[in-house]
Amino acid sequence: MSRILHRDTRMSLPQAVGGEGIHVLDSTGKRYIDASGGAAVSCLGHGHPDVTRAMKAQMEQLAYAHTSFFTTAVAEELAATLITDAPKGISHVYFVSGGSEAVEAALKMARQYFVEKGEPQRRHFIARRQSYHGNTLGALAVGGNQWRRRQFAPLLIDVAHVSPCYEYRDRRQDETAEQYGERLAQELEAKIRELGSDSVMAFVAETVGGATSGAITPVAGYFRKVREVCDRYGVLLILDEVMCGMGRTGTLHACEQEGIAPDLMCIAKGLGGGYQPIGAVLLQQKVYDAFAKGSGFFQHGHTYLGHAVACAASLEVQRVIKRDNLLDNVKRQGANLTAKLQERFGNHHHIGDIRGRGLFQAIELVRDRTNKSPFDPALRLHARIKREGMNRGLMVYPMGGTIDGQRGDHVLLAPPFIVTDADLDAIVERLGAAVDAVLKEAA
Numbered sequence: 225m226s227r228i229l230h231r232d233t234r235m236s237l238p239q240a241v242g243g244e245g246i247h248v249l250d251s252t253g254k255r256y257i258d259a260s261g262g263a264a265v266s267c268l269g270h271g272h273p274d275v276t277r278a279m280k281a282q283m284e285q286l287a288y289a290h291t292s293f294f295t296t297a298v299a300e301e302l303a304a305t306l307i308t309d310a311p312k313g314i315s316h317v318y319f320v321s322g323g324s325e326a327v328e329a330a331l332k333m334a335r336q337y338f339v340e341k342g343e344p345q346r347r348h349f350i351a352r353r354q355s356y357h358g359n360t361l362g363a364l365a366v367g368g369n370q371w372r373r374r375q376f377a378p379l380l381i382d383v384a385h386v387s388p389c390y391e392y393r394d395r396r397q398d399e400t401a402e403q404y405g406e407r408l409a410q411e412l413e414a415k416i417r418e419l420g421s422d423s424v425m426a427f428v429a430e431t432v433g434g435a436t437s438g439a440i441t442p443v444a445g446y447f448r449k450v451r452e453v454c455d456r457y458g459v460l461l462i463l464d465e466v467m468c469g470m471g472r473t474g475t476l477h478a479c480e481q482e483g484i485a486p487d488l489m490c491i492a493k494g495l496g497g498g499y500q501p502i503g504a505v506l507l508q509q510k511v512y513d514a515f516a517k518g519s520g521f522f523q524h525g526h527t528y529l530g531h532a533v534a535c536a537a538s539l540e541v542q543r544v545i546k547r548d549n550l551l552d553n554v555k556r557q558g559a560n561l562t563a564k565l566q567e568r569f570g571n572h573h574h575i576g577d578i579r580g581r582g583l584f585q586a587i588e589l590v591r592d593r594t595n596k597s598p599f600d601p602a603l604r605l606h607a608r609i610k611r612e613g614m615n616r617g618l619m620v621y622p623m624g625g626t627i628d629g630q631r632g633d634h635v636l637l638a639p640p641f642i643v644t645d646a647d648l649d650a651i652v653e654r655l656g657a658a659v660d661a662v663l664k665e666a667a
């Protein structure tokens with residue numbers, strides 16, 4: 225009997241005992257293709273010898289030194305690397321241990337930034353419906369997924385939510401993608417004015433929507449317009465690239481493809497590739513300066529900030545990605561994956577949309593393609609697809625509530641950056657079989 229409070233007490237989980245490349249092995253000897261990198265984490269796959277070597281060397285030298293006493297060479301080197309490759313104007317890094325912590329830190333950093341600047345009246349965050357920013361209370365409050373928020377609602381800070389950029393469902397027939405992006409930017413501007421044009425701290429958004437929305441990509445120009453609106457009102461733009469960042473969409477940061485730089489950016493998952501828990505907030509020079517020229521002290525902190533072994537793992541993950549030109553593979557295999565998904569599901573009666581960027585893609589299930597109506601949520605198709613996938617030795621990341629936190633199902637794919645053409649064939653073949661088995665049962 226397990227003494228762990230697992231995520232779902234009703235489930236019986238296989239025991240993972242090993243990992244090799246894109247595979248995870250369980251205690252019965254069964255191999256699973258990790259086509260989701262867990263939750264878009266394992267960007268280098270499993271058991272990478274260079275990373276384990278770097279971690280071992282760091283552990284032998286120094287595993288941990290509290291950041292109120294010391295800095296370490298490995299944390300400094302990782303920060304320097306991240307800044308060299310960061311979007312324009314980003315000058316400093318704040319290390320944490322995961323995605324939710326990164327979002328919490330960014331929210332508090334935004335608030336203290338305005339206090340330092342003498343604008344303490346700024347107290348509102350605006351975020352988007354259907355977003356996911358993590359499960360701690362601040363991150364959950366900015367998150368827009370109704371199902372996740374509901375029972376904790378009395379504990380959450382008040383956050384205003386505007387529409388996501390969800391072209392498949394929300395772009396009107398009578399508007400171009402550009403007009404749709406413009407309409408969304410106007411909605412954001414109206415919300416800022418409604419809350420008080422000098423009282424909003426930040427707009428928080430995933431550059432490419434992930435866990436709860438299924439790889440929804442912004443229409444061209446949307447984020448440029450959002451950036452303009454934020455600048456007009458002195459509102460910070462916080463991009464959450466915890467899932468879509470660190471190479472997953474084919475560029476190191478997803479916002480590079482949008483032609484903008486955020487004021488604060490949250491990264492995690494692919495930063496350490498699952499070898500260690502690590503996340504970070506990247507901040508603009510002006511934010512750093514507000515602290516440095518103000519109180520000099522960011523009133524935050526956790527015990528494991530900048531953990532030396534986590535930094536060593538992350539530094540090596542990022543070094544290997546560069547050394548092996550893996551972002552080229554993300555682009556190449558991403559295009560391949562799109563083509564294979566199109567071939568397998570493009571004419572499928574119950575797949576309404578195939579979307580995403582790089583090795584971050586999703587299919588959205590519908591009962592009827594013509595009117596895009598979803599399946600009954602009670603069928604829990606997403607959970608059944610996950611189970612059927614596992615039965616076939618395939619890990620994918622399906623989720624329900626795609627449309628509004630309740631209705632809609634999608635399956636997210638986020639394979640390791642080392643994936644090959646043959647791997648993708650196996651992934652799409654097994655996914656097709658899992659989806660069809662579930663739909664046959666549900667019909």
Ligand SMILES: Cc1ncc(COP(=O)(O)O)c(C=O)c1O
Binds near residue numbers: 324468493
């Ligand atoms: C966009 C985004 N932000 C934040 C988080 C939270 O990260 P973590 O689970 O590491 O706390 C996630 C996790 O899926 C995420 O996808």
